[in-house]
Amino acid sequence: MAERSEVLPLEGQAPRTADGAPGPAVAPPASAPSAPEKAQPVRPGRLPQKERLGFVDALFLAIENPVLRRELLTALRSNKAFVLHFVFLFVLTVVVFLAWPLEAISTESERARQLFIIFGQGQLVLLSVLAPAFSASALALEKEKRTIDLLLTSPIRPHTILLGKYLNSVLYLFLLVFSTAPLVAVCNWLPGIDPYETAGLYVLLLSVAACFGMIGLTCSTFFHRTQASLSITYLIVLPLTLVLMTFSHPQVFPQFFTLSVSIWPSGLLLGATLVMYQACLKRLREPFDPVFKAAEEEDISTQTGLVLVRDRFPDNLLAPARSDDPLPDGGNPVFQKELRCEIFGRGTLFLRLIIQISMFLSVVFLTFLYLKKEYIFVDYLVVFSMLVAPAFASNAFTQERERGTMDLLLTTLVTPSQIITAKLFSCCRLSLFLTGLVGITLLFYLLVGGTSADGGVQQGFLWRLVYLAIYLLILGTTILFETALGLFCSLICRSTLQSMILTYTAVLVIFGVPIAAQALLRTFASGMDEQAIAWACFVSPFQAVHSVTPKVVGASQSVQEQAVVWPAFVAFGLTVSGLLLGYTYASFSRWMAEGHRRE
């Protein structure tokens, strides 16, 4: 007898049989006439049949991570990874080559140790620069491109996605670390370097790579924008590097790289990595809502107390209160737009985190004001500006292109000069405001300063006022330079991520490399003219900051007067900024006149 299946009835209808004939009327159950009907369990449908796998296939499927495979495929197809690897090894080889003790190899154990420590610290710095670039965009980019939905709706588990992204970031970092082994092996020929110390260094470096990669991935999981993720990652990673560098300094902790010592910070870093991994996993299991991402960020900021209230001081300096009045006539509409709206487009949570982390760090650095070493506090402000200014400027044009608003803007009557001045002023204003907020305590210098460090030269109040003005001039020039560089990179790069990485790298090379080279020269080329070394580094704001207050420099045996390089730095900064902005203006004007090719 053929089985007759029943079609579920609509509300108030008698059930019908599958061939459409009315079925027998069903009386409602007398016991519970008004009670809500219990949901009938739905019979699960048929799933595509699973293929039977052999043992080897099943094993490979279990350990294979499709996310990792895709990431590695796309990463290794481009030659960037190989170029970066070459640069990494080349820099470290140059360091070892320059620092290699040529004479009396068998007796120069102290210099060999210095070489080893500088080698370790160099790797730490390189890792802190590279790790965020690899991991901070991992998930944020998927969210921006909306490909995260494709991943989350596939049977791939969040754990697999996270692990794939994580391994892709850190495996390359591990490769970088391991590939330096031959260089360390060469250093092991020198006396005074314990093999346990070498092992300790590598344990620490691998833990640092694992932890920094995880910090980037965590930021990438919690932020919707690559820009925010990258900036916050650097903001966390760079102070951590500074702490590790301080501990590894021979005068602070001579045996820091020994296995028995380095295992402790390594353990802490790995522990933090596990905690972050769990937090990311938890977040990844919750749905992402890309449409209301801005609103979501606002919600998070409200929940965590990080609220940006437009009509309250000092928030209204950052984002002016909303007004019902139309924009004023005769002004620059793009600047007004940037001022009123773009600040929120960057994410208030991102801005608040920047402010709060930086203010916390500034409290630590305040100590240097009391130690009469105000220039170290100014150094911190320069580092802070190096983090925030590129973050704001490097997406100025790329974001308009990626968001699809560039065409709308270019078909209006706004001129290239209006667009560029608006972008320049709004980015400078933001960076200056944030740097000012963090560095407001520099005013204490006027009260507590009195003697400059090392030299014992007296500073009167008026002199302190003059020095403060010079510090502000250097900071202003630095921010202008970074913003101009960011705008330039934003014009020539295709994506915000490319532009940000290029801007950060350029800023680091121009400002940081001269100082690192200076440290090397001081350590390994004793007897060099201090003034010559200082002038060789005049493009770095750190050198400029250190040349403001008069102090004596050099070893106690050969005390020399310092070179006053800050006017040269200011002149350099303003000139290069002018050139960069001029080029940006010319390119943008040409671009507008000739039409830009569709990406």
Next chain:
Amino acid sequence: MIKIRGFTKRYDHFVAVDNLDLDIEQGDVFGFIGPNGAGKTTTIRFLATLLKPTAGQAWINGYSVTKQIDEVKRSIGFMPDTFGVYDGMKVWEFLDFFATAYGLPRSKRRALIDDVLDLVDLTVKRDTLVNGLSRGMQQRLCLAKTLVHDPPVLILDEPASGLDPRARVEMKALLHELQKMGKTILISSHILPELSDFCSKIGIIERGRLLAAGPVKDVIRSIRQNRVITIVTATRHEGCEVLLAHHPQVRNLSAGEREYKFEFVGNDEDVVKLHRELVRQDVPVVWIEEEEADLEEAFMKITQGLVA
């Protein structure tokens, strides 16, 4: 109103558009159709002053697209195929920004914004953040943006793409309204039945070459070459079938019980002659009908799908 002469765009060795000539009169609604990658967007971006041509020239409202850029920008309202909105901006602020960017005075802007919001039916969303709007609403907002400076020419690249059926109908009604206001509209779209509904002219482009352009019916007829005619008789008539089968202007006859469908090579007068002949033979003709021109069929016929 829009005149293109010899427009060519090359990217290295790839020719995106090849020697395109086009004329669109004032008040025309011109539908620009073609497969993906045919060169529609390239042409539209050239007209919107966003692209420098390799060769050729165009004039909008009498102004040269390459030389009088500001005048052209004032004359057109441009809606790109993909566009975004600024985060953290309210709907009225978005329109106010673009109105300011077009140099409209503050005293007029408030009323103007209210008017265009009313036209695109977004008045209730005036104070909503633009990034919180649905796709359909964002499309309408972008259309409002193109109207804010009251341009005589509208250039709309795929305005209905990604919209649900209701939003598409609303968009169509809106475009009808704009047509009534006397705007000249150049619109590209993939939804062919809708285009044939309200476009006065169309242009079909493939691989950068304009294959056909002109009034919709003329274009379709020129592509189809033959008319498709259906004759229905009151009763079955042997003579009718014989007459049609041997008629020199009839092709591809398919005869049913009382219905005869065939392709006819000839003009209106030839159709009248055929009708007289049928009556002379006592064929009980109930009706004689020419099949409506179908844009989709014509499009499929003329394009080979080489670039899709």
